[in-house]
Amino acid sequence: MAPVLELRSVSRSFGPVQILHDIDIALFPGEVHALIGENGAGKSTTMKIMSGYLAPSSGQVALDGAPVSFALSRQAEARGVTLIHQEFNLAQLLSVEQNIFLGHELKRGWLLDKAAMRARTRTLLEELDTPLDPRARVSDISVPEKQMVEIAKALSRAARVLIMDEPTAALTTRETEVLFRQIERLRAEGVAILYTSHKLDEVARIADRVSVMRDGRMIVTAGRGELSVDRMAEAMVGRELSDMFPPKQPPHDAAPVLEVTGVSVENDVKDVSFTLRRGEILGFAGLVGSGRTELMEGLIGVRPATGAIAINGAPVAIRSVEAAMDAGLVYLPEDRKEHGLILTQDMRRNLTLLALKKFTSVLIDRPAEEAALTRAIGEFDIRAPSREVLVGNLSGGNQQKLLLAKTMLAGPQIVIIDEPTRGIDVGTKQQFYGFIHGLIDNGHSVIVISSEMTEIIGLCDRVVVMRSGRVAGEVSGNDVNEDAILRLAMGLDRKEGANG
Structure with a gap:
């Protein structure tokens, strides 16, 4: 069988810096080909060249065996090559249906066929088991729902080649299963799929072939079952990875x-009670829509909330982020690009923003800010080409490290981290888990919200499971396992022996 799309000895440079070195990769009809590697390995550049967003500096892109040059991504889409972006490529003020058909509107004569577009949108969302109103404004829907809209948009294009960049990064286990069913359907229909993910268990499950990139080079390509998850990780980072999670040290007493x-938080969270112990990593699990993020936003004053909060035994009234910080409570949001960092500013300005009072008398103390940045770069291993680089140009892992450094500069006692490693490669994940345990060692207490089951199980001493805005139950010790957590999250009967 001949490949439908391939790169032949493709290299790419940005100025004097060479990003890709002689990349060869072929996508075949009816095959899922996974492309994996650490952030900065060259995956995104490779995908952008395949889909017409970038041109190669040398080498060839071939479609159906013939060299092709895509001047624009629209030209690639017209030839059946579609990219689902990791970073949402959605117009926030338009509706779901307008986004799905933006630039590809259905018409009846000279007029837009709004009824046909709405009906088609409903069908696409039903196939993805996503009960969204097609008329809903994108700015008003959740991060996972935005990901499903991106996927629906790509499915509407009837692609021959579908390139998926971290499609499950914002999805829960249930939503990931829905996506995998769609991938199986597309594979059966002969679509060639390039799939990138930092979730290597997903790669092992779904990929027919796996290609590993490191430092802009193709390291290895192997068939299904030829690379274990551990071997994939080791090929990505160039070293052996063992003990992904540091040993747990639960603070029993x-x-x-x-x-x-x-x-309670608006209409999303009802009558939630829980306790966080000193020196504990407490996990919050649940399906999308369970109210985890809304609960935490209520606790830090982003959303109006009712109920009682006590820190170190003393009641506190928190009505704003500033009041939460004054009480020693801080929050790292799940969407670091929208709510955590200013992508158009440099690292120094981002780092000191929350704690600006520490660096200001009459004027901002620039040398003190620079010294704080030096400490943060060393403490959190933030890797950047220069101190002046715009934060939007950092990799996801380095952005997340900077966000953690920024948050800790406020001097909190309690740290809430929402989706701590979303869009982060496996090597940086291991490093970030070490940072979280380092917070505990330094006297902090941590709440982790995560849709990655392995992360919840590997990190957390105790797990609160939410369902439909309420606490469905709590697990600890040996009951911190996938079966017990999913049963609570889905409202199923607990097996005997599970702790309440």
């Missing part, structure tokens, strides 16, 4: 540092 009683 520690005093409560945070007590939440009967908290």
